[in-house]
Amino acid sequence: MFDGMLLGLETAFTLQNMLFAALGCFIGTIIGMLPGLGPMSVVAIMIPVSLQIGDPSTTLILLAGVYYGAIFGGSTSSILINAPGEAAVVATAFDGYPMAQKGQAGKALTIAAISSFSGGTIGVVLLMFFAPALANFAILFWSAEYFALVLVGLSAISAFAGKGKVLKALMMTLLGLMLATVGESSLFHAPRFTLGIMDLQSGINFVTLAMGLFAVPEAFFLAIDKIRGKKGSSKKSQEISNLRINLKEAKAIMPVIARQSVQGFLIGVMPGTGATIASFLGYAVERNLASPEEREEFGKGSIKGLAAPETANNAASTGSFVPLLTLGIPGSGTTAVLLGAFIALNLQPGPQLMQDRPEVFWSIIMSMYFGNIVLLVLNLPLVPYIARLLSIPRSFLIPFVLFFAMAGAYIGQNNATELLLLLGFGVLAIIFRFADYPLPPLLIGFVLGQMFEDNLGRAMRNANGIQFIWERPMTLTLIISAAIFILVPLIRDWLTNKRK
């Protein structure tokens, strides 16, 4: 194994490959900032360009750089303008954006970069040592377990269920699940709830809903209230762009990073779950583990609340390479696109890859590690400049926020209906915010809804009923965990209210 690692290192650390990795990270970061162009789209777009290079290792190093860059770029737009263009970075906005509003944009971006780097790096180490064993573990997961895992992911809504908002959070989750049933599902091929509108046949676009729920209301509130967010933008640019994390903060996020790297990686290993569930679950777990005072900070700019999803989604992205490299099964959308790149390069990922082409196997792993390092080295110096975007006067910033949100929904679809839907969701979101309804549960319900229904449906079909819940120990354990995640905060709140 160490020979293979050395071979991989030798390949990755040539001047040409280092330059391509840096270029990939830069391109990925810039394009990934545009809402709607997530890692999967960016990698897919870059494949034809990268294949022109010819050398498989260099091509894969460039793509790994693009991949990690795009993930970081997505986090940046989530943190700075509350515009999560991809499901995996929705949870990043929960605490990243409030931090930016408090004038801590630089710190938030630094924590995001360090958490992403740590999650990705620990993920690569786990990948190196445990890939074959984990691949066997992953195939033990059936629809029943996936359904239960999605349920645990949905329990993240408990994070927004505090202070008398339990029912509202639950209602928003149900609304998100209802919206997820619009259009065709992979289980039932007939379109549902489209009201005869052709554009809804393939369902509601994630970017349209996410931008409508988060970016449009933000632009509206910034427009009506000149003071809102002023603390963030009026601070001296040195303060906004300050990257420094003190020792206390570093100590606070270290255990979070350690836990979420392992948890995120394990979730990513299971085909089909990926970074989205990992990030929501990471957020929910860390909130439940936090002390009561720290828990109050979640959703208002908690560094733990930012570090958890950022670490988990990167570790899960790395974990999704396990089934691809060891079984030839793409575990996520991005790895499915990468599988296409492997095939175009005449490489067949699977059990034989490590034996027959060790130099390729290890150079892929080393290129992922290298992509992480380059991303950190390249982007940390850029953070102060990226953070200063918040110092832009509101008369420029607000139209640009709205424009980026709409461009995200329009690009690739060329469909004005998407924009009207986006604005419709935006107006609804403004009304919900006036009435103090939490919006993240709606998006969590929507993102996980399709997976929830598909896996529940398959599990029920296989078992011809719901007996799979008690017949499969892992399913039962996960469902009990989800129940605990939801019920404990509810009971705690109820007891607190009763004492008052």
Next chain:
Amino acid sequence: MLDLNRAVALALLAFSSGYAYLAFTFHLLPFELFLSVRPNTMPIALAVGGIICSLALLIKPQSSENETEGDGTVNRADGEYLKNLQNYNWIQGIALLVLATLYALNLRSLGFLFCTSTFLILGGILLGERRYTLLIPISLTASFLVWYLVDQVLTIFLRPWPGWFY
């Protein structure tokens, strides 16, 4: 008088009821009647959950305390805006949404470059920007850069000019 919380709960009840109607009347194919999970199984469960939840929100006593998220001096709770209507610039906010709607309606016919730069310029003017020598070049450059990146570099088609231009 019906407060906003209850009005929203009522709207959610109406939505859930409409959804329930569509779920119950969903046209099933003959073979689907014998399946353990039908296309309307989960929608029915969600609709029932939605009706129960929205009814509970409707009849639940409203708490008088208004939670303020984060730093109250900067990020006041959104509900606060409705208590002091005159203190905020509603016209700017609503006009911005109207402008965005006009942008959405005209983007295809007027083309990306013209429509986007007009939106950015008018949006800036609407929000009080009067430095035209700065606003116009920035808007034009930003529109062109995004179009160039998406259409020319990433090869995702974005019609740059109005349809009659071709």
